[in-house]
Amino acid sequence: MLAQTLGKFYLHPHVLLSTPTFPIIPKIPSSPVLSSPLISYFLFFSSLFPSHFLRPNPDGRPITGRPSLPPASSPLCPTITGELPFLLLSMGERSSTYTVDEALVAMGFGKFQGLMLVYAGMGWVAEAMEMMLLSFVGPAVQSEWGLSSQEESLITSVVFAGMLVGAYSWGIVSDKHGRRNGFLITALVTGGAGFLSTFAPNYISLIALRCLVGVGLGGGPVLSSWFLEFIPAPNRGTWMVVFSAFWTVGTVLEASMAWVIMPTLGWRWLLALSSLPSSILLVFYGVVPESPRYLCFKGRTSDAHHVLEIVARVNKKKLPPGKLVSDHAIELDEKFASEDAHLLSLEKYEPANNEDTESKMGVFGSLFMLFSPKLAKSTILLWVVFFGNAFSYYGLVLLTTKLSNGNSKCPSNSLHPENSKNANLYRDVLVTSFAEIPGLLLSAAIVDRVGRKLSMSAMFFLGCIFLLPLLVHQPEILTTGLLFGARMCITGTFTVVYIYAPEIYPTSVRTTGVGAASSIGRIGGMICPLVAGHRVRFNINTAKNFASLSLHKLFCCCGLLLILLG
The missing domain is CATH 1.20.1250.20 (MFS general substrate transporter like domains)
Known part of the structure; x- marks a missing residue:
């Protein structure tokens, strides 16, 4: 019951790792002193969660919907040696990306x-x-x-x-x-x-x-x-x-x-x-x-990165470390928006596949979206x-x-x-x-x-x-x-x-x-x-x-x- 209840909220490993429900380990530690408690943390909880709650999708995308429970015959305990490296890698990848x-x-x-x-x-x-x-x-x-x-x-x-x-x-x-x-x-x-x-x-x-x-x-x-x-x-x-x-x-x-x-x-x-x-x-x-925001929306992240490099060079600044991504769970627009500008989250209201959406919308589709x-x-x-x-x-x-x-x-x-x-x-x-x-x-x-x-x-x-x-x-x-x-x-x-x-x-x-x-x-x-x-x-x-x-x-x-x- 505990595993299923927590699994409803933590549908992806990197979310599980960064959840505030366990404040004693707020993020992946680099110190070897904290490595042992962290591994113990994963050994315990990975043994409780069904494997489909922890494993990534075959295509590599995060799970966004509520998964169905596995058949009774499926194993409830995943292979620790196979899951733990993935969990650690997920957190590393998430911390090395940035948005426009x-x-x-x-x-x-x-x-x-x-x-x-x-x-x-x-x-x-x-x-x-x-x-x-x-x-x-x-x-x-x-x-x-x-x-x-x-x-x-x-x-x-x-x-x-x-x-x-x-x-x-x-x-x-x-x-x-x-x-x-x-x-x-x-x-x-x-x-x-x-x-x-x-x-x-x-x-x-x-x-x-x-x-x-x-x-x-x-x-x-x-x-x-x-x-x-x-x-x-x-x-x-x-x-x-x-x-x-x-x-x-x-x-x-x-x-x-x-x-x-x-x-x-x-x-x-x-x-x-x-x-x-x-x-x-x-x-x-x-x-x-x-x-660059338009380029990212079109999926042209390499072109957007090139534009941002020009901005950084002219401003004599450095880009954030990591890789530029076009989709992010929460954009900074929402954080810094005025109290009366109800900005939309790209994850919820902007399509993942922009080209497919454009072909379906047609010329007047964008007007209907308003x-x-x-x-x-x-x-x-x-x-x-x-x-x-x-x-x-x-x-x-x-x-x-x-x-x-x-x-x-x-x-x-x-x-x-x-x-x-x-x-x-x-x-x-x-x-x-x-x-x-x-x-x-x-x-x-x-x-x-x-x-x-x-x-x-x-x-x-x-x-x-x-x-x-x-x-x-x-x-x-x-x-x-x-x-x-x-x-x-x-x-x-x-x-x-x-x-x-x-x-x-x-x-x-x-x-x-x-x-x-x-x-x-x-x-x-x-x-x-x-x-x-x-x-x-x-x-x-x-x-x-x-x-x-x-x-x-x-x-x-x-x-x-x-x-x-x-």
């Missing part, structure tokens, strides 16, 4: 991760610049080509429509064919279509090219996931906040460029220069490594948060000039090259862009102290407070200040959600999950200019209408967050 997480923690954040931060951050700068320029190009094109407000809004909306398609598509591509291949194609599409937009002869061609730019921009989550997979688990929150700072760099850079370029050279030059950061990604693509019992709640939560974030953030970015126009009683075509010397509009956009810096600092200060979810809820609510006074007429300087505060809070929530999203998904569907959530966010960004353009003609009531819509969305997100948190 353990290797990254051992090497720490160093020069290599710093270089990867700059490379991935350049992609984030490119996306921010392409999004910010819509605030300036739309009004200028409307005035030059005589477009209606709805046609101008469509220039912005098609970019989000392209991002809606690209975010999910590039997630699947990067999960199946690698992170490097994913962001290579996105950089080609974004840079190429962005540069060709400069030569658009008419409205239709401009719409088509900007939609292609959006498809390329949808690959932004691929770069963030790729960078995240090089970061040691205990430091991910901090360095993802630093990574998000590159978005702020892009918005401030674009606003500064528009202030200089639009009055003299016009919107076509702004489009051309804004496509340069995507080209920089292509220049250095040849020296960028694949994610709604598995373990992921459905988190997936829905992410989609709600991404939608509310995108609607409010891009609405503030794209309509800052409109809100300023309303309060200053300027016509809506004030960004026309002939009268764009009205510096107040560029000033407002630049000032609100700088609001992202305190937003990043705020998120960095609270994200690890109070947790991801509570941080988002608090900043959502604070954003409502800043938007509330916009429901009534305000002086211009107060309007700019309120927009500054709202932009700060929305930037903080966006930063936290991009930290939270990759943490809750396993490697097999990480970029697909983040990409799908990002796609839902693009829907919010896509409908925002259309809704605003349909309800008003961009006068003083724009502030009231947009603030009202944003308040509803923010309160909705806050309420749903609290409900889902229970």
